[in-house]
Amino acid sequence: MSHLQNLLLDTLLGTKHVDGAALIKLQERSLCVASPGFSVMPSDVQTLVNGFAKNPLQARREGLYFREKDYRCVRADDCSLYAKSENTGVVVVKTHLYLLVATYAAGMYPSVCVEATEKLGEYLRKKGS
DSSP: OOHHHHHIIIIIGGGTOOSEEEEEETTTTEEEEEOTTOOOOHHHHHHHHHHHHSOHHHHHHHOEEOSSOEEEEEEESSSEEEEEETTEEEEEEEOSSEEEEEEEOTTSOHHHHHHHHHHHHHHHHHTTO
16 A cells, blocks of 8 residues: 555544545546555546636636536635535645545545645645645
8 A cells, every 4th residue: 555545544544524526636637556456537637626726716617527516615715625515525735746535435534534634735745735
């Protein structure tokens, strides 16, 4: 198992408030690593990359279609996208090289998912990743 996958498992899934997580390489627009059972299709990668490439206000207005589900965007800026659909959600944090994606499911605390994802994103940015 790679160092990056260990980071995802330990720092995100280890909180018990992250259902699935992945790292997407920004430059290649491809999946780097993902937690077991968490699949991210190329169309989903494109959706997330576009969420940052376009005006964040547009992502906020239009929402996200991710993993065959519509999400209402609740935060969109140059570093983060948060979106939710009923009692599930997706948190995306941009670093220099990656998009860090985490999802939460019913019964999980969205705030813990957000905090863990933002902290890992900050760690990766400090490492130059």
